[in-house]
Amino acid sequence: MQGDLAERRLTPKEELDLKNKRTGLAIFQVSWIMVFFCLMFVHWQIRIQSPDWPPPGVEKLGVVVPSAMTLALIASSLLARRAYRALRAGQIETFLWNWRMTIALGAAFVLVMAFEWLTVPISGQYSNLFRVLVGFHGVHAVVIGALLVRVYRSAMRGAYHSGSLWPVEGAAGLWYFVTIAWILFYAVLYWT
């Protein structure tokens, strides 16, 4: 259980594979965030065309619960980072605990936002935009969250005790992506 797992000698091919995956993930993050920018642009374009925002008679979205959930998601990402570091240092127990917390906070975020999504008052563009943005982000959160769970189950079976840590690193990288994408949407939905 002790010792830096990352120090395990990689063959040149494994080393290249790992490097490729890291580069690929970075490019994917930069690329796919553009969809979120696109939807932000859509939100901005539609709202500057409306004389009143939110439209008259529509209640502005409450900001307290989503803010708490945003903090939970950020904390979850930070815990994922701590988990990955612990794994690199060979501290499997610390890794598992942090990863569990990552999943728990992520699940809380998804569930609460799903509740918000279902209960938003129907009001034309205002609620449509909310639902499309939160829903689009939610799909990513659920799919990548499922990946976190899968990594956790593999870890419980001992898959990362020695050998490739990439699934953990990759899943964490995608979870950061979910977090950053949410911060963008959070800013436009609740603070503009």
Next chain:
Amino acid sequence: MASISVPVGGAPSQPASRPRLRVSDYLRWSVDHKIIGVQYMVTAAFFFIVGGTLAMLIRLELLTPNLDVVQTGAQYNTLFSVHGLVMIFLWIIPMMAGFGNYLLPLMLGAKDMAFPWLNAFAFWLIPPAGILMIGSMLVGAPEAGWTMYPPLSTLFSGDGQTLAALAVHLLGISSILGAINFLVTVKNMRPAGMSYWQMPLFVWAIVATSIIVVMATPFLAGALTLLILDRIAGTTFFDATKGGDVLLWQNVFWFYSHPAVYIMVLPGMGILSDVLSVHSRKPIFGYKMIALSSMAIGIVGFTVWAHHMFTSLQPELRIPFMITSMIIAVPTGIKIFSWLGTLWRGKIRFTSAMLFSLGFLSMFVIGGITGVMLAMIPFNLHVHDTYFVVAHLHFVLFGGSVFAIYSGVYHWFPKITGRLLDERLGKLHFALTYIGFFFTFFPMHFVGMLGMPRRVAVYMPEFQGLNATASIGSFVLGLSTFLLIYNVIASLRGGRLAGANPWRALTLEWATTSPPPATNFVGEPMLFEDPYGYGTEGATAYLDAVERQFGAPPQALAADKSVSPAAQGASGD
């Protein structure tokens, strides 16, 4: 100057036996980039024929001013809508991806792409998308053109529009996955001793293209998601009567689709840079300028999208977009002059590949100049939505991209199959294509300036002369395609063996057998330090070493001076 980086020569190793190509390998899932590359190309060629058939129907309809081929304007709308969608998303983009897939690892001396599985996955998204696209014609066909402007695409088109949008969505995702693969491969898998400035210019072009794909195509994904939601989920993002905005679609769509025109032409420019240098036996003129101008086009390409909307845009935004649109002609001009500089005093071999590249140069310049004309607001307002625009876009997409594709096919067919295409048929193909193309699309400039709108099946009788010319030209153009298809099939069966390096080219893909073995190279690839260092003693020594190692072209070929310079003496290199 030039030296050989990897020691070559010594005892000639026995030439590896030529791997056999089996059709069945191409019909199933494979992670070999060479098979995937060919799968891309053949699939794309199939859709080229589909799109071409639609084009023939369009031109047949326009032979007379009245409705004759189609019964209603709506049917005509379907013809040109699906023609555009198929040609752009299922022919040119996948075809360029096919070249990229086949050539990139070979040019970089790599065994495969960075992510072989992902590569295969990206390809296998295309056939279902193609089926959706063809199926869209059967269920309430799309009628909103390839640009899918709402409210045409939301309130007036049938269910086929949804299928077409889904198809384009899938193709966009396929494109993004492919581009990520290209970028990672180029960044991480170059051989030791090849810096970025020693990469073939085709690789540079693919890098620039891939950057555009990863940054722009997500916008298409976002836009199509909203369009599909508007169509099936009752949202109203593009419905102006319910607080939506039709300009929103135009902005988001063109933010992708203008860069997409560079996605379609930059790889072609890469093909041109390689072909022109090899077949004029001269170092490419301005290597760095060509490489960097691709990047410049990629970056500036993101700032010009609203020139597609001069008539609908807020007037105060027109001038800035006019200026950026004109600026983008500068890097393009740098390329054109660099290619002319490459040709200047070269030992030009008028092979079919070279002829198509020269055809690209001449036709693309016309398309580029009409592009600058269209960037000028007063002129643009005059010819907006007329046949002038149709002429312009076909000059850059057919006269540009498709000519480059043809050039690439003649140039790399020997590498892919081990056999040469018939040069005499190739030249006939070129002559017919060039003439047919010119007479199809050049008259459209005139009818456009005279005021004939695009996307109409019925037009004023006084335009019939020019339209009939265009239609007859297009039939010649359509027939010329079958010469290439015949040539490919005949050459696959009984074409002359090509040897490893029939054109005596210096880039790495030629320093292995044709077709290459499953691992591309046996042992370390033999790298020459300057991919365009033709005409030096080092280059001659290197090319002779490649011939010793992988076998010279068969004698019959070497004696044919028009094809191979081998018989012209070493000084020709």
